[in-house]
Amino acid sequence: MKPFTYVVPTSLAEAGAAAAQPNALVKGAGLDLVDRMKERLQTPERVVNLLPLKDELAGIAADATGETRIGALTTLMQLQGHDDLQGPAFRALVQSASTTGTPQIQHRATVAGNILQFTRCWYVRSEAFHCLHGGRGPTCLAMTGNNRYHAVMGWSDCVRVHASNVAPPLLALGAEYTTVKGDPDHGGTVRRRKLAELFPPVPRAQLAEHTLEDGEIVTAFHIPKQPEGVRTAYAESREKQSFDWATTACAVRVVMDGGTITAADLVLGAVAPNPLPRPHAARVLVGKKPSAKLFQRAAELAFQGAAPLAHNAFKLPIGKAVVRDALEQATR
Numbered sequence: 001m002k003p004f005t006y007v008v009p010t011s012l013a014e015a016g017a018a019a020a021q022p023n024a025l026v027k028g029a030g031l032d033l034v035d036r037m038k039e040r041l042q043t044p045e046r047v048v049n050l051l052p053l054k055d056e057l058a059g060i061a062a063d064a065t066g067e068t069r070i071g072a073l074t075t076l077m078q079l080q081g082h083d084d085l086q087g088p089a090f091r092a093l094v095q096s097a098s099t100t101g102t103p104q105i106q107h108r109a110t111v112a113g114n115i116l117q118f119t120r121c122w123y124v125r126s127e128a129f130h131c132l133h134g135g136r137g138p139t140c141l142a143m144t145g146n147n148r149y150h151a152v153m154g155w156s157d158c159v160r161v162h163a164s165n166v167a168p169p170l171l172a173l174g175a176e177y178t179t180v181k182g183d184p185d186h187g188g189t190v191r192r193r194k195l196a197e198l199f200p201p202v203p204r205a206q207l208a209e210h211t212l213e214d215g216e217i218v219t220a221f222h223i224p225k226q227p228e229g230v231r232t233a234y235a236e237s238r239e240k241q242s243f244d245w246a247t248t249a250c251a252v253r254v255v256m257d258g259g260t261i262t263a264a265d266l267v268l269g270a271v272a273p274n275p276l277p278r279p280h281a282a283r284v285l286v287g288k289k290p291s292a293k294l295f296q297r298a299a300e301l302a303f304q305g306a307a308p309l310a311h312n313a314f315k316l317p318i319g320k321a322v323v324r325d326a327l328e329q330a331t332r
């Protein structure tokens, strides 16, 4: 590992100022970041440990308007155990956290770190390979190489997938996120944006996997008040029962009124470089009563236009089953 300065801030202002220095990175639990630093895939001069700021940046609370704030440093275990998230509206979020890695990982991993984790593509994560996304060559080797775990849609010059479990349900719930950059009390900025804006609108190999500016720290995620009758569910496929990332995933949010779906959102995970909202698949559900035929139609639409690679066409039938599973759970 390349030597670096380790910053242990005592306030968000101090963290913001340190993160704004050149070649600085912030760290949550470090499960992903430290791994990449050990491999020399990331060589920051300064690492700002956010964990001392848990009082400010962790925790879950609903405000008077019914909006739920989830602090960026909230762990996935805290997410699944919190009383405010036990109802049908947040079920997808709880399910996505409880199926992440292992309980040990869930106890450490932060929500922000989970969403901002680097892709698992084995070509970019090994210095031994040329890789356009990693800045080590002119092409995406995964496109023609071993691409079993790679994208089946939404890709152009890089076939990595976005691996986060927690991002699809938060997107389906219409979440927003806030950031600070610099010291907010001395000319720094605080911004709030839709979670969808955290991902590049057109993911490309030579673009970062998120749209945060250098030095910007995510402080919280915000879920708007959900209407009466809202239900969510998350389902995924993976090769191992535990200790594994998803091969396909789906989060759905439906609003039910007397047995009819009156609104719907559907977001795929692990199949594209970004978590992928599929509004045309969700639209077909609206105004209808749940049925196996309807869910099959939504699943087909969710994967419409898919362009699988040589080794990952298996993701299509499995992904469609995962969409049906999520819809069945949400409307049961």
Ligand SMILES: Cc1cc2nc3c(=O)[nH]c(=O)nc-3n(C[C@H](O)[C@H](O)[C@H](O)COP(=O)(O)OP(=O)(O)OC[C@H]3O[C@@H](n4cnc5c(N)ncnc54)[C@H](O)[C@@H]3O)c2cc1C
Pocket (backbone or CB within 6 Å): 025, 026, 027, 028, 029, 030, 031, 032, 033, 034, 050, 072, 073, 099, 100, 101, 102, 105, 108, 109, 110, 111, 112, 113, 114, 115, 116, 117, 118, 163, 164, 165, 166, 216, 217, 218, 219, 243, 244, 245, 246
């Ligand atoms: C064996 C194993 C299995 C796993 N399985 C899954 C799985 O099934 N599903 C899944 O989704 N994940 C899985 N993971 C990944 C794991 O969930 C992530 O590595 C973890 O959530 C990262 O969180 P962290 O707090 O450690 O982030 P860090 O490693 O600390 O940070 C990750 C990235 O986010 C940035 N970052 C962190 N916090 C902030 C912030 N507040 N503001 C701005 N930038 C920030 C860091 O700079 C870094 O680039 C698995 C990991 C392992 C080791």
